Amino acid sequence: MPVPQGRGLVSRSLLRDDAYRAIRDAIVGGTLAPGERLNDSDLVEWLGVSRTPVREALARLEQAGLVQTKPGRYTIVSPLDxxxxxxxxxxxxxxxxxxxxxxxxxxxxxxxxxxxxxxxxxxxxxxxxxxxxxxxxxxxxxxxxxxxxxxxxxxxxxxxxxxxxxxxxxxxxxxxxxxxxxxxxxxxxxxxxxxxxxxxxxxxxxxxxxxxxxxxxxxxxxxxxxxx
Structure with missing residues (x-):
């Protein structure tokens, strides 16, 4: 059969999901408090992944209402709403x-x-x-x-x-x-x-x-x- 295009998609998806779960659990558990700023570089160092899965995870967390982003300025943990x-x-x-x-x-x-x-x-x-x-x-x-x-x-x-x-x-x-x-x-x-x-x-x-x-x-x- 033809070889599927886009090699590496599986591992990238897993990294994104792992990053999402780790940040989500830290927010839900209170380790990352409401209003706390989330810096890409800090999250990259903490999770041991590149910026791409971190940014994808943050986008997903924003959709879930757990983080708020001001493009080009900051990303924070959402206050309890x-x-x-x-x-x-x-x-x-x-x-x-x-x-x-x-x-x-x-x-x-x-x-x-x-x-x-x-x-x-x-x-x-x-x-x-x-x-x-x-x-x-x-x-x-x-x-x-x-x-x-x-x-x-x-x-x-x-x-x-x-x-x-x-x-x-x-x-x-x-x-x-x-x-x-x-x-x-x-x-x-x-x-x-x-x-x-x-x-x-x-x-x-x-x-x-x-x-x-x-x-x-x-x-x-x-x-x-x-x-x-």
């Missing part, structure tokens, strides 16, 4: 509900067990106050249903909007309110095991809607400041 977070919550909630509806009719016992195991890790991480491990376990829990849905478009949407919420979720998992998710996860598992599509979808929606208080608090503070 209540409106953007509300929009992201609406979209991700709908996508996870859709994932349940598409995955549940064919969900296997192995996948149910994987959800149960992820929730056990999630509970353990919360008890240790390990926010990073809790976030990872929560990703794994919901990821079972997302993967089982076999809906690539759904996964792409979540890839774009979930990081915006994860910045807020870290606050929730670091508080006592995050521990409510363990019981909510257990209810989702029970409903999935029973084959109750509507019930499981409603439980998943309720789980993601627990972020609402974190979205309301900054807005209330901003309004109070504006009134003074």
């Amino acid at each position: 209540v409106r953007a977070a509300r929009n992201a919550q609406s979209v991700t909630t709908a996508m996870h509900e859709l994932a349940v509806r598409e995955a549940l009719p064919n969900l296997s016992a192995t996948e149910i067990d994987a959800m149960r195991e992820a929730n056990a890790r999630f509970a353990s991480a919360l008890q240790r106050n390990d926010v990073d491990a809790a976030t990872s376990a929560d990703d794994d829990f919901h990821g079972v249903l997302v993967t089982a849905s076999a809906n690539r478009a759904l996964r792409d949407v979540l890839e774009q909007f979930t990081p915006v919420l994860r910045r807020l979720e870290r606050l929730r998992f670091a508080s006592l309110s995050g521990r409510e998710s363990v019981a909510q996860h257990a209810r989702i598992i029970a409903l999935c095991e029973a084959g109750d599509v509507d019930g499981a979808a409603a439980a998943v929606r309720a789980n993601w809607e627990t972020l609402a208080p974190l979205l309301d608090a900054p807005l209330a503070a901003d309004d109070a400041t504006a009134d003074t």
Whole structure:
């Protein structure tokens, strides 16, 4: 067969994706704080890659709302934006509900067990106050249903909007309110095991809607400041 053109595209794509994930995780985890300037040269040195994958990663992060760029001047980590977070919550909630509806009719016992195991890790991480491990376990829990849905478009949407919420979720998992998710996860598992599509979808929606208080608090503070 003809040799494909554009040699090196695979490795370049992997470098770009790796750079994207590394910078994204640093922003979500708080290592790169809101408002912090991002210099290409510093990122190149940190990641050990060339400027091209770094710039491609930053462009993707800007599209996701995690960085802001002023061409020729600066790139900064986006401040926490209540409106953007509300929009992201609406979209991700709908996508996870859709994932349940598409995955549940064919969900296997192995996948149910994987959800149960992820929730056990999630509970353990919360008890240790390990926010990073809790976030990872929560990703794994919901990821079972997302993967089982076999809906690539759904996964792409979540890839774009979930990081915006994860910045807020870290606050929730670091508080006592995050521990409510363990019981909510257990209810989702029970409903999935029973084959109750509507019930499981409603439980998943309720789980993601627990972020609402974190979205309301900054807005209330901003309004109070504006009134003074």
